Amino acid sequence: MQLLPKYNNLEFFNLIESQLLEVHDYIDAQLNSLYEPVNQLLEHVNTRSGKMLRPGLVLLSGLCCGEILPVHITVAAITEMVHEATLLHDDVIDEGDIRRGDVTVNRLFGNETAILAGDLLLSRASVICSSLDTDTSKIIAYATSQVCEGELAQLLQRDNFQLTEQEYIKIISQKTAALFSGCCKLGAVCSHAQQSQVEALNIFGENIGIAFQITDDLLDITGNENQTGKTIGRDVDKNKLTLSLIHRLSSAGDKERVTLIEKIENSRHDQKVLVDILSNNGSLEYAAMRAEQFVDLAIDSLADISDSPAREALLSIAKFVTNRVA
Amino acid sequence: MQLLPKYNNLEFFNLIESQLLEVHDYIDAQLNSLYEPVNQLLEHVNTRSGKMLRPGLVLLSGLCCGEILPVHITVAAITEMVHEATLLHDDVIDEGDIRRGDVTVNRLFGNETAILAGDLLLSRASVICSSLDTDTSKIIAYATSQVCEGELAQLLQRDNFQLTEQEYIKIISQKTAALFSGCCKLGAVCSHAQQSQVEALNIFGENIGIAFQITDDLLDITGNENQTGKTIGRDVDKNKLTLSLIHRLSSAGDKERVTLIEKIENSRHDQKVLVDILSNNGSLEYAAMRAEQFVDLAIDSLADISDSPAREALLSIAKFVTNRVA
Numbered sequence: 001m002q003l004l005p006k007y008n009n010l011e012f013f014n015l016i017e018s019q020l021l022e023v024h025d026y027i028d029a030q031l032n033s034l035y036e037p038v039n040q041l042l043e044h045v046n047t048r049s050g051k052m053l054r055p056g057l058v059l060l061s062g063l064c065c066g067e068i069l070p071v072h073i074t075v076a077a078i079t080e081m082v083h084e085a086t087l088l089h090d091d092v093i094d095e096g097d098i099r100r101g102d103v104t105v106n107r108l109f110g111n112e113t114a115i116l117a118g119d120l121l122l123s124r125a126s127v128i129c130s131s132l133d134t135d136t137s138k139i140i141a142y143a144t145s146q147v148c149e150g151e152l153a154q155l156l157q158r159d160n161f162q163l164t165e166q167e168y169i170k171i172i173s174q175k176t177a178a179l180f181s182g183c184c185k186l187g188a189v190c191s192h193a194q195q196s197q198v199e200a201l202n203i204f205g206e207n208i209g210i211a212f213q214i215t216d217d218l219l220d221i222t223g224n225e226n227q228t229g230k231t232i233g234r235d236v237d238k239n240k241l242t243l244s245l246i247h248r249l250s251s252a253g254d255k256e257r258v259t260l261i262e263k264i265e266n267s268r269h270d271q272k273v274l275v276d277i278l279s280n281n282g283s284l285e286y287a288a289m290r291a292e293q294f295v296d297l298a299i300d301s302l303a304d305i306s307d308s309p310a311r312e313a314l315l316s317i318a319k320f321v322t323n324r325v326a
Numbered sequence: 327m328q329l330l331p332k333y334n335n336l337e338f339f340n341l342i343e344s345q346l347l348e349v350h351d352y353i354d355a356q357l358n359s360l361y362e363p364v365n366q367l368l369e370h371v372n373t374r375s376g377k378m379l380r381p382g383l384v385l386l387s388g389l390c391c392g393e394i395l396p397v398h399i400t401v402a403a404i405t406e407m408v409h410e411a412t413l414l415h416d417d418v419i420d421e422g423d424i425r426r427g428d429v430t431v432n433r434l435f436g437n438e439t440a441i442l443a444g445d446l447l448l449s450r451a452s453v454i455c456s457s458l459d460t461d462t463s464k465i466i467a468y469a470t471s472q473v474c475e476g477e478l479a480q481l482l483q484r485d486n487f488q489l490t491e492q493e494y495i496k497i498i499s500q501k502t503a504a505l506f507s508g509c510c511k512l513g514a515v516c517s518h519a520q521q522s523q524v525e526a527l528n529i530f531g532e533n534i535g536i537a538f539q540i541t542d543d544l545l546d547i548t549g550n551e552n553q554t555g556k557t558i559g560r561d562v563d564k565n566k567l568t569l570s571l572i573h574r575l576s577s578a579g580d581k582e583r584v585t586l587i588e589k590i591e592n593s594r595h596d597q598k599v600l601v602d603i604l605s606n607n608g609s610l611e612y613a614a615m616r617a618e619q620f621v622d623l624a625i626d627s628l629a630d631i632s633d634s635p636a637r638e639a640l641l642s643i644a645k646f647v648t649n650r651v652a
Contacts (some may be wrong), residue, residue, distance in 0.1 A: 007574055015406075016573070017630075026526070033473070033475055033479070034479070034496070034500075035475075035478075035479040035481070035482065037482040037483075038475065038479055038482060040479050041478075041482070064600060086445075089441055089442070091443070092437075092440040092441060093436075093441060111418075111437075112418075112419040112481055113416055113478070113481060113482070115419060115441055116415070116419070116474065116477050116478040116481055117478060118445075118479055119412075119448070119474040119477070119478075120474040120475055121413060122445070122448055122449070123448070123467065123470045123471040123473070123474045124471050125465040126452050126455065126466075126470060127457065127464075127467040128470045129452070129455075129463075129467065130455065130460060130463040130464040130466070130468075131460065134456060134457065137455075137456040137463075138450075138453075138456040138457065139475075140456070141452040141453040141455065142453055142456075143448065143455040144449045144452060145446070145449040145450055145452070145453050147362065147448075147449070148442065148445040148446040148449045149359055149360070149443070149446055151359075151438070151442050152359075152361075152364050152367075152442040152445075152446055153359070153361040153363070153364055154358070155438055155439060155442055156361065156363040156364060156367070156439070157363075170360070174360075217552060239462075257333065258472060275370040320552075
């Protein structure tokens, strides 16, 4: 077995390194086809695996409440397959060229292939789900449906320069945090945890998910493509309002808003201009501060979970989601 | 309750008309969202419902083996949602402008919206699946995964002018027939049918599915947009080989093939030229004849199913799939 390049230096995963490899191998075994060209494509998809944050959350949440069972590996694999499917479609929608430091499937094989590869991953995930017990498969299906609804809501809110912070948080709660909280809940449920533990981990996941997405959206503005490993500037390019922009616009008077929107639209291919606009009145700092508040809520939610190396690792993840460059 | 425009004149559905309306209403109730723009979109998707062939197969297969139970309505709705999701993505991939006599979602709301609306439908279908028993949800998940694999395989075979009839049949077995056979099997399983009945209906669905797709591919060449209600000529436009073309090319010598491929590619926007090329040596007739052979196999497979109005309706569907203009 070989260490995967992307997550082997995330210290909080040391505890579950061998299980993460099992997850990776499990996914590999699921991604097969009768057709050689399909196999080649699926191999490409699984080779460029990312941080494996979602499987990591399943495993560590499970470990917080008991031991890691075979079902944790299965469930962790499903969450990563669902995530990967949404990334494939996201990159088509955002016209992303780079993901995980590599050329995206849409750029390499075309949009059509990326759409259908995403569908195949989603449907294979459902095949595995159908062999799980109802409680488990319900959590997965519900989280996936939330992600899809959030993605669609966000798309339909493009060009809406009136979007409020509350609406933004609601959208990212579905689009991103629903899968994070689903992962934590799944880990606990599969370890037959008490209801209070399940609930605590669910809230933990929800809050780090929101913090993660606020940070992701900040990185899309301030990040460096070599570090993030993905195309940046996509949100402004697609008129997708994120927290720092919402903050900047909300603090402007009616007249200034018009000029500001024009400036933002013109900053599309000039990262420095956009960063300047959002630095002036502390909008970038505001978004970063809000992300930290969600991290604090996440940490608080684990107060009643017994101390253990797995709990420590979860706390490290909470701190990591806002302190990352990729 | 109001009769739906598209399937109210399909006589074989008279027997299950009220249940098909229940299916339609069930889907309607599933397609809701927290977001008003998402609701509007979902309403648009479900208003333009099609022939409801797949739900019809679930219900009639169920009725062949027993009575229609509430689970049949649920399962029938899921199959239509899965089908609708694949149509949404198909139209993006094939750049279709017209579907079911109406402007496609991709053309009306953009490719991005059509992709995410398809994802939402698929994931909502999974949510409903997760409350069904394992036997049922396995059939649905497996059929959906087959459809996605077949679609991807077909896409990756574009521009392959060497595609054989056998490879074509294998692809359409997955892409189309898997859901037809899944529907028939589901109907039987939900009526607690004997294994032999389940198997017979499964084979019935498989064969009418293949016949249906061969006919669909023929209609893409010979059809009339006003009658089919969808954009035609997409296959040749996308270098997608279908049965009549495979037959025509396979009956040509090496030298003629080169000229022929050129002629076919040049016939993209001239239906008459393409029809002439494929009429010369009976390639259109060959494909139609092969479709009829699969219909005959479907009819044979019902030999041991007791005679009933539901069985008669299934036999009418078998004859309908090759004798339709839409």
